[in-house]
Amino acid sequence: MKPEDIETLSFKIIDEEAGPHDYSPEQWRILQRMIHTSADFEYMDTVRFHPESIRAGLNAIRSGKTILTDTNMAKAGIRKKELEHFGAAVKCFINDDKIKKTAKEAGITRAKAAVDASVSIMEGGIYVVGNAPTALLQIIELVKDKKVKPALIIGLPVGFVNAAESKAALIEMDCPYISNVGRKGGSNIAASVVNALAILAVKVPEVS
Numbered sequence: 001m002k003p004e005d006i007e008t009l010s011f012k013i014i015d016e017e018a019g020p021h022d023y024s025p026e027q028w029r030i031l032q033r034m035i036h037t038s039a040d041f042e043y044m045d046t047v048r049f050h051p052e053s054i055r056a057g058l059n060a061i062r063s064g065k066t067i068l069t070d071t072n073m074a075k076a077g078i079r080k081k082e083l084e085h086f087g088a089a090v091k092c093f094i095n096d097d098k099i100k101k102t103a104k105e106a107g108i109t110r111a112k113a114a115v116d117a118s119v120s121i122m123e124g125g126i127y128v129v130g131n132a133p134t135a136l137l138q139i140i141e142l143v144k145d146k147k148v149k150p151a152l153i154i155g156l157p158v159g160f161v162n163a164a165e166s167k168a169a170l171i172e173m174d175c176p177y178i179s180n181v182g183r184k185g186g187s188n189i190a191a192s193v194v195n196a197l198a199i200l201a202v203k204v205p206e207v208s
Contacts, residue, residue, distance in 0.1 A: 015032070018035070030200075031044065031047055037189055038188070046184070047179075048178070048179050048180060049178055050175065053177055057152040057178070057197045058201050059151065060124060060125055060152060061201040065088060066121045066125040067128060068091050068121070069090065069129075070128065070157075071131045071132070072092050074128055074131070074190050074191045075092040075191075077191030078128075078198075079199075082198035091121070094111060094114050109134040111132030115138040124150070126150060126194070127153050128191070130157060131157055132157055133159065133161065134162070135157070136153075136157055136170060139153060149175075151176060152176045154194065155179040156185035158183065158184060158186040159183060
């Protein structure tokens with residue numbers, strides 16, 4: 001089977017096994033790709049969409065805004081073809097020497113330092129967190145302090161320390177986000193959300 005045939009069949013199987021649901025067509029495209037990436041139907045119960053999340057994400061991509069990630073794994077997993085159509089770049093500063101130095105001197109994680117270093121280009125863009133709760137918590141603080149206003153926060157850190165808690169804090173905020181409840185997540189899942197949005201940005205003229 002060709003790769004595209006495998007993907008088509010996979011999505012068909014997901015639709016059949018998922019059964020009836022109340023997600024909008026656009027929400028389902030995102031959730032469908034999350035399940036495709038993880039083979040985990042639990043996301044149907046745990047995913048959370050802010051009402052303006054998809055519209056905000058599509059507008060950011062179509063406007064060529066920067067997409068920032070907390071890991072190079074998430075960056076590598078994001079499809080570039082659709083994003084390049086709009087001139088949207090994907091950046092990750094986690095391994096930058098300046099970030100490493102700042103984190104060491106300040107006694108903070110590189111993920112948190114990378115968020116602070118991204119403020120100047122985060123405005124109106126998308127920040128994608130698939131690994132580091134410290135990154136998500138820092139973004140939340142910056143937004144609360146009105147120091148930055150990203151168009152969309154994709155908050156899907158995975159793990160046992162502050163992963164669930166950081167996502168719970170994000171879901172309580174009145175800003176566009178796509179997240180989930182609990183410990184599950186990961187860079188691959190976070191990237192899959194961006195990929196679904198990128199495909200929608202090309203194929204769907206407007207979100208109802």
